[in-house]
Amino acid sequence: MLRIRKILFPTDFSEASRAALDHALLWTELHDAELILLHVLSLRTADPFNPEHRFPSPEEFEDRIHALADSEMALFFAPSSDKPLRIRQLVRRAPEVERGILEFAESEDVDLVVLGTHGRRGAAHLLMGSVAAEVLRRSERAVLVVSARGERPVGRVRRILAPTDFSSPSRHAIAHARALAAATGSTLELLHVLPHLEVPLPMNPGSFGAAGIVAELEPAARKALEDLAAEAGPRVAIETEVWHGPAAASILNRAAETDADLIVLATHGNTGLDRLLLGSVTEKVARLARCPVLVLPADGWSLLPSD
Secondary structure (H helix, E strand, C coil): CCCCCEEEEECCCCHHHHHHHHHHHHHHHHHCCEEEEEEEECCCCCCCCCHHHCCCCHHHHHHHHHHHHHHHHHHHHHHHCCCCCEEEEEEEECCCHHHHHHHHHHHCCCCEEEEEECCCCCCCCCCCCCHHHHHHHHCCCEEEEEECCCCCCCCCCCEEEEECCCCHHHHHHHHHHHHHHHHHCCEEEEEEEECCCCCCCCCCCCCCHHHHHHHHHHHHHHHHHHHHHHCCCCCCEEEEEEEECCHHHHHHHHHHHCCCCEEEEECCCCCHHHHHCHHHCHHHHHHHCCCCEEEECCCCCCCCCCC
């Protein structure tokens, strides 16, 4: 069982957010955790030299919206209010919504952030525009991303997909996936994706260029997956698979083909520009998957119980 004591559920009261609430409640119940429902208000200070911005005052306007948010929070949670769970409902102010979520997660020492997405492409691809994208990129806590397009029944976790490139961060994610599989009685699949190489490689005359090189890598990849499955850990049913193709598309297609209920991925713990460009694989999978995606930061953060 993972060590999850506090779960943060930021909401903007949208339909995408409502779809994610059931998953937040499920994880709260499964781990006997505290659930914190958070709505962040972010209002830019009005231009004091523009007469149109002088009434009502920014403070009065914020107070009115705060009261409305409190009311919306109560209505939002009403259908689940009969569940015997520890729940807090809060409204906070911050210069930017994503900053409010991240700072609150740090100050409250939460273990998991649950975000809803619309699953769209383009600038509005995540809930609250770029807010969820920024939370996913910058969070030092685990993030569970739930798409509004999801097709998995809430409460059913029978199959978990854990892609790996055999790096330390991906092994870190697999350890968490294995613990989740043990707690839920799920089957865990370890997936490695070999790329399609289109450029011929004349330095290897014994093969048919790039295709031959990749073909030679497949047995080694399958052996590495078997070794990974055999490592010490909770006893769970583990399957392994090697696919060829673009990483994000292969992960999404494999999850759909096997009817996966959860995908577990890791960030690579980069900072600066590399961290901002996290989007290539992890963000694409989190945005477009039809099942929830658990994204784990690699920088020493762990939900595994200490020995």
